[in-house]
Structures are given as C-alpha cells and as structure tokens.
Amino acid sequence: xxxxxxxxxxxxxxxxxxxxxxxxxxxxxxxxxxxxxxxxxxxxxxxxxxxxxxxxxxxxxxxxxxxxxxxxxxxxxxxxxxxxxxxxxxxxxxxxxxxxxxxxxxxxxxxxxxxxxxxxxxxxxxxxxxxxxxxxxxxxxxxxxxxxxxxxxxxxxxxxxxxxxxxxxxxxxxxxxxxxxxxxxxxxxxxxxxxxxxxxxxxxxxxxxxxxxxxxxxxxxxxxxxxxxxxxxxxxxxxxxxxxxxxxxxxxxxxxxxxxxxxxxxxxxxxxxxxxxxxxxxxxxxx
Amino acid sequence: xxxxxxxxxxxxxxxxxxxxxxxxxxxxxxxxxxxxxxxxxxxxxxxxxxxxxxxxxxxxxxxxxxxxxxxxxxxxxxxxxxxxxxxxxxxxxxxxxxxxxxxxxxxxxxxxxxxxxxxxxxxxxxxxxxxxxxxxxxxxxxxxxxxxxxxxxxxxxxxxxxxxxxxxxxxxxxxxxxxxxxxxxxxxxxxxxxxxxxxxxxxxxxxxxxxxxxxxxxxxxxxxxxxxxxxxxxxxxxxxxxxxxxxxxxxxxxxxxxxxxxxxxxxxxxxxxxxxxxxxxxxxxxx
Numbered sequence: 001x002x003x004x005x006x007x008x009x010x011x012x013x014x015x016x017x018x019x020x021x022x023x024x025x026x027x028x029x030x031x032x033x034x035x036x037x038x039x040x041x042x043x044x045x046x047x048x049x050x051x052x053x054x055x056x057x058x059x060x061x062x063x064x065x066x067x068x069x070x071x072x073x074x075x076x077x078x079x080x081x082x083x084x085x086x087x088x089x090x091x092x093x094x095x096x097x098x099x100x101x102x103x104x105x106x107x108x109x110x111x112x113x114x115x116x117x118x119x120x121x122x123x124x125x126x127x128x129x130x131x132x133x134x135x136x137x138x139x140x141x142x143x144x145x146x147x148x149x150x151x152x153x154x155x156x157x158x159x160x161x162x163x164x165x166x167x168x169x170x171x172x173x174x175x176x177x178x179x180x181x182x183x184x185x186x187x188x189x190x191x192x193x194x195x196x197x198x199x200x201x202x203x204x205x206x207x208x209x210x211x212x213x214x215x216x217x218x219x220x221x222x223x224x225x226x227x228x229x230x231x232x233x234x235x236x237x238x239x240x241x242x243x244x245x246x247x248x249x250x251x252x253x254x255x256x257x258x259x260x261x262x263x264x265x266x267x268x269x270x271x272x273x274x275x276x277x278x279x280x281x282x283x284x285x286x287x
Numbered sequence: 288x289x290x291x292x293x294x295x296x297x298x299x300x301x302x303x304x305x306x307x308x309x310x311x312x313x314x315x316x317x318x319x320x321x322x323x324x325x326x327x328x329x330x331x332x333x334x335x336x337x338x339x340x341x342x343x344x345x346x347x348x349x350x351x352x353x354x355x356x357x358x359x360x361x362x363x364x365x366x367x368x369x370x371x372x373x374x375x376x377x378x379x380x381x382x383x384x385x386x387x388x389x390x391x392x393x394x395x396x397x398x399x400x401x402x403x404x405x406x407x408x409x410x411x412x413x414x415x416x417x418x419x420x421x422x423x424x425x426x427x428x429x430x431x432x433x434x435x436x437x438x439x440x441x442x443x444x445x446x447x448x449x450x451x452x453x454x455x456x457x458x459x460x461x462x463x464x465x466x467x468x469x470x471x472x473x474x475x476x477x478x479x480x481x482x483x484x485x486x487x488x489x490x491x492x493x494x495x496x497x498x499x500x501x502x503x504x505x506x507x508x509x510x511x512x513x514x515x516x517x518x519x520x521x522x523x524x525x526x527x528x529x530x531x532x533x534x535x536x537x538x539x540x541x542x543x544x545x546x547x548x549x550x551x552x553x554x555x556x557x558x559x560x561x562x563x564x565x566x567x568x569x570x571x572x573x574x
Binding site: 111113114123124127158159160168169197198199202203206209210225226227228229230231232233234236237238239240241242262263 | 398400401410411414445446447455456484485486489490493496497512513514515516517518519520521523524525526527528529549550
C-alpha cells in the first residue's frame with residue numbers, strides 16, 4: 001500500500017506480516033491499559049509481560065533491563081508517574097538511548113476530515129527543538145511512516161508562513177537544509193519540504209490559492225511542528241473538535257515506548273500499541 | 288446577552304444599537320472585499336469610503352489621515368501589500384499607535400463543534416510575545432469580547448500543560464501575574480487563568496479527568512496563545528478540519544484594522560467588518 005488510511009489497515013498489516021512484539025507493561029493497574037493490552041494480545045500482534053510491584057523505580061528498571069537483555073521489543077507505561085519510567089529509560093544501566101539519539105514524542109492521528117493517517121512530532125516532550133533535534137524528529141517520523149505502510153512519506157516542516165525569516169524565526173533557515181538532507185537520501189525514501197503552514201501542508205486548494213509550489217502538494221503524511229506549544233495545540237484541537245483517533249508513542253530509544261496518559265482511552269492505548277508494534281526495535285527496523 | 292453564539296448575533300447587536308462605523312477601505316479591487324463591504328453597508332453597520340489610486344503608499348496614508356482627522360472609525364485592507372498599509376499605520380504622521388500600545392492580531396471563530404464564539408490572539412503578527420505584550424493581548428481580547436456581547440469573558444492563557452515551568456517555559460511564570468492583574472480589575476470585567484492547555488480550557492470533562500480546578504471551568508471564551516506558531520496552527524486547524532467561520536482583525540491602533548488576506552472569503556471579510564464595527568475606536572470604547 002502507498003498510504004495508510006486508518007488504524008485498521010495498520011492492524012491488518014501487522015497480522016498479515018505475522019508481527020508479534022514482546023511488550024514490557026509497567027504497572028498495568030488501570031482499566032484502559034489492561035483493555036488495550038488484552039485486545040492487542042487477542043489480535044496477535046503483541047505478547048505482554050506484566051510487571052508490577054511496590055517499588056515503582058525497580059519495576060521501571062526491570063522493564064529497561066528486559067529490553068537490554070533482548071527480552072522485550074517495546075515498553076508500555078501503565079499507572080506509574082512518567083518521570084519514574086523516563087528516568088529509568090534514560091539512565092538505568094546506561095539507559096536505552098544511544099549516543100546522539102533523542103527521546104521525542106510522535107503521534108499519528110486518524111482525523112475524520114483528512115483522507116489518511118496524519119503523523120506529527122512533537123506535542124509532548126521536546127520544548128523548542130534545536131536544528132539537530134529537528135533532524136532526529138524527521139528521521140524518526142520518516143521511519144515510523146514507512147513502518148506503518150506509507151511508502152514515501154511527505155513530511156512538512158511547519159511554520160506560520162511559507163517564508164524563511166531568519167530574524168524572527170531562526171529555525172526556518174534550517175528547514176531548507178533539512179529538505180536538502182532528505183533529497184540526499186539521509187532519511188530513506190521520503191519527501192521533505194518547508195516552511196509550510198498547516199493549510200498549505202494539508203490542502204492542495206490552499207497551496208494553489210497562495211500560488212506556492214511544493215513537492216508535498218497539500219498532501220502531507222507528516223508534520224514536524226516548530227515547537228511543543230504548536231504541536232500540543234494541534235494534538236488537543238483535533239481531539240477536542242474532530243474526535244480524532246490517536247496513537248501516541250515515544251521514539252528515539254532502542255525500542256518504542258507507549259507513554260499515553262491516564263486520561264487516554266483504551267482505544268488510544270490500543271492504537272499506540274499497534275503503531276509501536278509496526279515500528280519495532282530501532283536496530284531491526286534499519287537492518 | 289451573556290455569551291455570543293455566532294456572528295448573526297453580533298450583527299443583530301450592531302443593528303439594535305444602530306451602530307454605524309465609517310470605514311476607510313484601502314484599494315477595494317478584489318471581489319471578496321467589494322462583496323463584504325456591500326453586504327455590511329446594506330446591513331447598515333458601516334459606511335464605506337473607497338480609497339484607491341496608482342500610488343499605493345499615498346492611498347494607505349490617506350486612510351491613516353482620515354482616522355487622524357476623525358473622519359474614519361475603521362480601516363480595511365483591500366488589494367494592497369500588508370507591509371505598505373502597516374507601515375502607514377505605524378509611521379505616517381505619527382501613526383495610529385499611542386505609546387505603549389501594540390499592534391496585535393485577534394481573531395474570533397465560530398467553530399461548529401464549540402457552543403459559542405471563541406476568540407484568540409495572536410495567530411499572525413507577534414512572534415513570541417513578551418510578558419508586557421501578552422498583557423496587551425489579554426486587554427484587547429477582553430475589550431473585544433465585551434464589545435461583542437460576552438459580558439464576563441473567560442480568558443485562558445494557553446500552554447502545553449497546566450504546570451508553571453520557569454526553566455523550559457519562562458513565560459508560564461508570568462501567567463499567574465496576569466491572572467492577578469485580572470483579579471484587580473485591570474482588564475475590566477473578565478476572568479483570566481493559566482497555564483491551561485487547549486483541552487482543559489475548552490472542555491469541562493478534560494478538566495475533571497485531570498482533576499484540575501480553574502475558574503474558566505472548561506468554558507473559555509478566549510485563548511491567548513504562547514507564541515504565533517501555536518496560534519497559527521489553531522487558526523489553520525479549525526478552518527481546515529472544522530470549517531470554522533472567522534473574523535480576523537488587528538487591534539492596538541486607535542481604530543481596528545481589517546487586514547484579512549487575499550485568500551480569505553467574502554464571508555470572513557464580512558465577519559471581520561462586524562467584529563471591527565462592534566469594537567469601534569479605542570477611545571470611544573473606553574469612554
């Protein structure tokens with residue numbers, strides 16, 4: 001398939017490839033985590049190891065150790081403070097991040113008003129990405145898109161206008177450099193362009209009205225937001241006003257981490273498991 | 288009326304108060320500007336003076352002079368580059384901004400999925416507002432809300448979380464100070480709270496799930512975005528995915544400025560005229 005329209009298609013893809021990931025589930029004490037894990041297990045694309053105990057730090061470290069020993073392909077957060085789990089992922093026994101990697105938030109939305117899945121980064125972790133961090137975000141998103149069936153993802157670098165403005169928005173000057181890296185094949189098969197605003201990224205009509213040419217052609221698969229405030233507003237707007245279905249994972253560690261929040265529904269946690277399962281371990285993906 | 292549900296209500300309000308504003312329309316060469324002006328004239332809340340000529344700078348200056356001489360209550364941009372009009376507004380013969388005032392973008396949206404008009408600032412002009420600039424934005428939005436029939440506007444200071452984080456987001460420390468100013472009555476009748484994210488601002492359910500107390504109670508009338516990127520993503524998302532109706536004006540000068548873009552529809556320009564007409568001159572509003 002060339003694009004991916006919804007999460008059902010992702011699950012079908014996982015089933016058809018007989019993908020089954022071992023998930024270390026940290027403190028599965030809440031109903032929505034339990035439900036999501038049960039459903040994904042039933043669908044056959046995960047095999048869960050439930051970890052719990054009184055000492056939360058040691059439970060988190062146990063999950064990290066399982067990944068380090070090759071016994072788990074994903075981590076999922078249950079009812080444990082994010083800080084405790086993240087600290088273990090970043091630091092326990094050397095942590096799960098190799099040199100030069102960045103733990104960043106990536107989400108994927110099924111918005112009823114958009115014809116296909118729309119990926120984006122970062123709505124939750126990195127406040128104001130540096131140029132180097134943005135390069136990592138593009139790279140992770142490109143990998144995730146392809147793992148989820150989008151053969152040649154179109155990735156838009158979002159800004160409030162289509163013009164580079166080094167004075168007020170220094171990062172826009174770096175956007176062209178990132179597009180160049182994409183052309184050189186640094187992120188694998190994909191198309192990167194920017195600065196583009198949300199409308200010129202996602203509407204061919206808007207692009208036309210503004211008289212702008214872009215290889216993304218108003219048909220973006222993924223959006224890289226300039227800062228967390230913009231990403232978070234998008235994330236919240238599409239759930240609040242569009243009833244979007246979401247998958248939300250952390251990328252950058254050697255395995256994907258499902259770090260949804262307590263308020264997320266069982267559906268969101270299930271879709272997040274599907275996205276993380278499609279992605280799998282970093283090494284295996286690049287092999 | 289305590290809240291304002293849609294733009295029809297605003298137009299009815301203008302009619303019932305027999306409000307009629309004199310509008311200097313700068314280069315009304317495009318169809319959507321002409322249509323909007325005709326409709327607002329027919330509805331009786333504006334009286335347009337059409338200004339045009341070969342020398343665009345001098346046309347823009349003519350509009351500014353009309354305001355300075357008390358002959359116009361609003362300015363509307365037609366087919367002229369924004370820079371030329373803005374330069375005249377800021378500089379011609381002392382310009383239209385008094386000391387300490389800021390030209391900032393304020394919009395008002397009728398989102399089908401939200402029960403009332405939702406105001407916000409700034410999606411288009413001020414990149415990363417300072418604390419002082421944010422205070423101005425709150426003050427202008429509060430005035431505009433009341434002028435448009437919202438008796439006690441609830442104004443949310445938006446951030447990606449509900450926690451003050453001085454280290455990564457220094458501006459969140461200023462949010463509490465702005466809420467304090469509101470309590471002291473500095474912005475007139477209104478309620479200000481933050482940091483709140485978009486969902487806890489606009490959904491009582493989200494607020495409850497997160498266990499947060501806020502005087503806004505998930506029922507915001509207005510949103511002040513932390514930076515232009517977040518504001519612009521909101522602006523574009525609600526038009527792209529929600530088919531929102533919009534009014535969009537610049538506030539801070541002695542008169543409101545309708546500075547919609549060429550791509551905007553006649554409807555948007557008409558609603559913007561209605562919002563600007565409701566607001567009127569700064570002086571007359573505060574008198």
